[in-house]
Amino acid sequence: MKKTQQLISGLSALALVAGAFLLFPSLALSDDADQALIAKANVLFKPLPASSALENTELTPLRVSLGKALFFETRVSSDGRIGCATCHNPAYHGADSLALTVGIHGKQLPRNAPTVFNTSLLISQHYGGNRATVEEQAYKAVLSPLAYGNTSNEQVETKLTQLGYMPLFKAAYPADAKPVSVENWSKAIGAFERTLLTPAPFDKFLKGDAQALSRPAKLGLEKFINTGCAGCHNGVTVGGQSYQKFGITQDYWLVTGSTPKDAFKGYDKGRFHDTKDEADAFMFKVPQLRNVAVTPPYFHDGSVATLPQAVRVMAQLQLGKQLSDEDVSHIVSFLESLTGDIPADFAKAPRLPVAPH
Numbered sequence: 001m002k003k004t005q006q007l008i009s010g011l012s013a014l015a016l017v018a019g020a021f022l023l024f025p026s027l028a029l030s031d032d033a034d035q036a037l038i039a040k041a042n043v044l045f046k047p048l049p050a051s052s053a054l055e056n057t058e059l060t061p062l063r064v065s066l067g068k069a070l071f072f073e074t075r076v077s078s079d080g081r082i083g084c085a086t087c088h089n090p091a092y093h094g095a096d097s098l099a100l101t102v103g104i105h106g107k108q109l110p111r112n113a114p115t116v117f118n119t120s121l122l123i124s125q126h127y128g129g130n131r132a133t134v135e136e137q138a139y140k141a142v143l144s145p146l147a148y149g150n151t152s153n154e155q156v157e158t159k160l161t162q163l164g165y166m167p168l169f170k171a172a173y174p175a176d177a178k179p180v181s182v183e184n185w186s187k188a189i190g191a192f193e194r195t196l197l198t199p200a201p202f203d204k205f206l207k208g209d210a211q212a213l214s215r216p217a218k219l220g221l222e223k224f225i226n227t228g229c230a231g232c233h234n235g236v237t238v239g240g241q242s243y244q245k246f247g248i249t250q251d252y253w254l255v256t257g258s259t260p261k262d263a264f265k266g267y268d269k270g271r272f273h274d275t276k277d278e279a280d281a282f283m284f285k286v287p288q289l290r291n292v293a294v295t296p297p298y299f300h301d302g303s304v305a306t307l308p309q310a311v312r313v314m315a316q317l318q319l320g321k322q323l324s325d326e327d328v329s330h331i332v333s334f335l336e337s338l339t340g341d342i343p344a345d346f347a348k349a350p351r352l353p354v355a356p357h
């Protein structure tokens with residue numbers, strides 16, 4: 001009798017615990033240390049939002065699909081071979097895998113192409129921050145002598161009309177008297193880019209799922225915070241929210257092996273080339289680290305080939321620290337948890353208009 005009672009109370013205690021785990025799955029999955037790390041991480045980082053639409057601007061399906069077509073369109077460039085997707089390619093997680101990107105007429109440009117994913121959430125666009133928004137970036141790219149090589153808005157608009165884009169612009173911007181415009185080109189491409197968010201295991205972790213990160217990734221996250229990396233790489237995009245000097249403890253090229261570039265008449269001085277202010281010399285926008293594990297090579301000139309090496313360079317140049325091999329490997333595991341899924345709508349090439357004959 002006593003034994004049965006014990007058994008029953010034992011069983012009901014078990015049932016209670018099991019019930020609690022069902023109601024509060026996080027209890028079942030994590031211990032106190034995990035919860036403390038999640039809380040600490042939430043002070044410095046934020047999960048991706050569901051949308052990055054501008055206020056008062058609708059990301060309608062017609063605008064997004066037009067923007068996608070324009071993103072993949074190469075016939076608007078002056079040699080007919082360059083489109084956004086050439087350098088921001090789905091096969092390379094929105095980047096191009098080259099150290100230095102190649103523009104029209106096969107001309108090498110002085111910088112590495114960053115991924116286009118999540119960029120609508122950065123404080124500005126480009127390493128020097130000379131474009132405020134993704135829309136401004138797209139507006140100016142189509143007239144850039146290095147990227148698209150067009151010389152006037154009219155030239156771009158004529159090309160788009162001849163290529164058969166009129167119906168798509170009209171459908172996306174029905175209220176506009178002049179639907180085919182560089183203004184609408186930039187708005188549509190911006191609308192498409194604003195859909196290119198890549199939620200990753202780290203977002204699940206921030207939202208409370210302690211199992212979303214492996215043990216090495218959690219150790220790496222701790223290390224990333226405690227070493228001081230998160231002092232610059234923080235916020236929703238784990239970077240991309242401030243400008244910082246590259247090469248705090250010594251000139252960066254002594255460690256990265258970077259070479260002077262003709263376009264900059266010497267070593268790349270980052271934001272200085274845009275503002276001409278000496279205070280901005282060697283200031284670069286801190287890159288976002290989302291998808292960093294799948295977008296080598298690293299830094300503004302692709303001078304460092306691998307992620308472990310990039311992590312070592314950062315510790316040395318920015319913080320004056322030498323990391324152990326174990327620390328580097330843990331930090332790399334953490335950075336891998338920032339790799340998101342390629343948005344389905346980006347992975348599949350669009351069908352572009354055929355010029356009317």
Ligand code: HEC
Pocket residue numbers: 071082083084085086087088101102103104109111112113114115116119122124125126127128134137138141142146147148189288
């Ligand atoms: C020839 C290659 C090339 C083409 C074509 C190109 N890009 Fe880029 N893109 C780059 C490079 C290189 C950078 C970095 C430039 C810099 O920082 O000075 C960049 C930067 C960007 C950024 C800023 C990313 C960040 O982290 O700051 C965005 C957004 C972007 N490109 C979108 C586009 C769009 C949209 C198009 C088409 C309208 C386009 N790009 C066409 C190479 C290219």
Ligand code: HEC
Pocket residue numbers: 224227228229230231232233244245246248284285286287288289292295297298299300301310311314315318319331
């Ligand atoms: C003082 C600010 C600062 C600190 C601290 C810092 N970084 Fe950076 N990080 C930068 C800047 C600025 C760049 C861009 C340099 C460039 O591309 O020329 C960068 C670039 C990177 C890159 C290359 C990204 C890419 O896509 O090319 C990685 C990886 C990185 N940091 C990781 C780390 C890690 C890991 C730590 C800690 C050990 C760290 N950073 C500490 C400012 C900082």
